[in-house]
Amino acid sequence: MPDEPILEDRRILELRYRMPILQIREFFTGLEEGKVRGTKCRDCGKIYFPPQSECSSCMTKNMEWIDFGGDATLETFTTVEVAPTSFAAEGKYVVAVGKLDEGINVLSWLNLNGTKDIKIGMKMKLKSLRKKEGYYSYEFFQE
């Protein structure tokens, strides 16, 4: 089929969001202090990750921050081979869902320390880390 005539858009839109984090600021300060945190409802005991500043079942703001121990078990994983444009510089990366000992599932990257032997059920550690770009994140590390 011949290439159809296309009008290339002359108006370029750059999207860069400003995402409010005031209500969960302790999550980000926690990362800087080497902690990965969630919130826990003092009324019903429910743990929230991603953290919420209010418990939607109790309808109260009676929440506390809890620091996760970091011990986790691998639930499932994938190696992303075709990445979105904004991750093109990262090369291939492994995304994992890990179950923390607190019973919470977390999705993040998995650092393999050179090994290729990944097995569902293996032990991992969830840690905060400073990325080379300077911001803080959290990732799993093979134990």
Place this chain on the structure above:
Amino acid sequence: MKSDDERVAIVGVGHSKFGKRLDVSMNELGWEAIKPALQDAGIVQKDIDFYSVGNFGYWSEEILPAVTIGEYAGLACGSLKTEAACASGSASLKIAMDSILSGTAKIAMAMGIEKMYNSPNGTIIELIGRAGNYFWEFENFGMTFPGYYALYATKYLAAYNAREEDLCEAAVKAHHYGSLNPYAQFQKETTVEECMKSKYVSRPLKLMDSSPITDGAAAVILARGDIAKKMTDTPIYIESQGTATGTAYIGRRDEYTGLEASRRAADIAFRGAGLEGVGSNFDLFEVHDCFTIAEVMAYEDIGIAKKGEGIKLLKEKQTYRDGKYPANLDGGLKSKGHPIGATGISQAVEITKQLRGDAGKGRQADIKRGRALQHNVGGTGHYAYVTIYSRGD
């Protein structure tokens, strides 16, 4: 038993050619589906009281497709755009159906459309990847649409001791029926070997496990049951629809070998149609096979296979036309194509044709019970819509 004026039926269908459609604009593509739908129903634009347009958008330039398409098509009644990710078409169907059930419309149109090739591939991968939980999954971890389903595939293969080859069987079936569907994006057969040789997009899922990027549109005309009977000899009734919403954050799912929202939506749909479950009540299934693993999980979530036995159903060819549970005889999302917002309506068009006995050579199911089920998932189990259709006999 509901009386005719408490029911809604499909009285006209239209479907564009699916594929890379850089020969048409979004409005022109929409008209390609609307025109045959109007002609099939034997009505003109002013007969329509309300219309809805399923569309995800972002990759195409028009932000108000319901309005731009309406203008092109000569529609001026009330309208809106519906978004439920890959189930936007089913959401469109719901709104149009509800407008009739509420008494505000007698005849309504539900359409769906997507114009994905108006953006480059990288942008599309980026945009669908963002459609999970942007803040907690994309921002730091660059999740992709195949990435999410790959998390399910990894877990499923390990849990049930299955192989990537087993998943490829779904691609082989999809391409077989796609090869018989003139509207399909890919009209050629494939093999397990060819599927296995294709490149990984997100391990263990390969290119041939994945539905393609697609431009396409589909439309159905709905009418109140008593009116539908006067319009056509073959109204196809919407017996029930079940809907459910899963969690955005994948960590909040309690399992990774099925979609809980799909099961809830199916239960609601069965109850709404007065059925105990899937049983042997259906002649045909349209299931959401955005990836091969999605088709396998769909079998188990709607109940035509027990947990872990979806791949067995494929291997035994039970979801081929002559099997016990014919599924996706149009090639499915995998081979027909997956224009996000159009998919749900495309499935409704296919079911209508099948129940009318108009599906075409080699892919017409044997219609005995006169009933079919549509399973349409948005995102990765984020939205779930299950709709049950019947000939009303």
